[in-house]
Amino acid sequence: MGARTKARKRALDILFQADVRDVALAEMLATEAKRAANEPSREASWLYAREIVDGVVDNREAIDEQITTFAKDWTLERMPAVDRAVLRLGVWEILYNDAVPTAVAIDEAVDLAKEFSTDEAGSFVHGVLARIARSS
DSSP: OOOOHHHHHHHHHHHHHHHHTTTHHOOOOOOHHHHHHHGGHHHHHHHHHHHHHHHHHHHHHHHHHHHHHSSSOOOOTOOHHHHHHHHHHHHHHHHTTSSHHHHHHHHHHHHHHHHHHHHHHHHHHHHHHHHHEEEE
């Protein structure tokens, strides 16, 4: 598994935990930063995970607006927390990270949804992200 894939899992964990615990993302990042300082072997994945989470924080309103616009008949509040986190991560990569090809961002997000959410989550995430990608 590549460093970016590991980083995405780490970012997903931070985004998910902050959402479920109703804790500020900045607080979750600080906690994870302390843990990362004690794990130098995981520095590469930590740096990209932090970039993702910082990007989501900086662009949260626009990211959530994209999700709400393109998630047909689904509100953010109605989505499972893990799906919200995966979508936020995927939207950030598609719209704000030119270093990641759109197809890779979508595939990685779908893989995360399949691994950590319901059986239908992969299709749902793919549909939302593909519509966002087409509109951008």
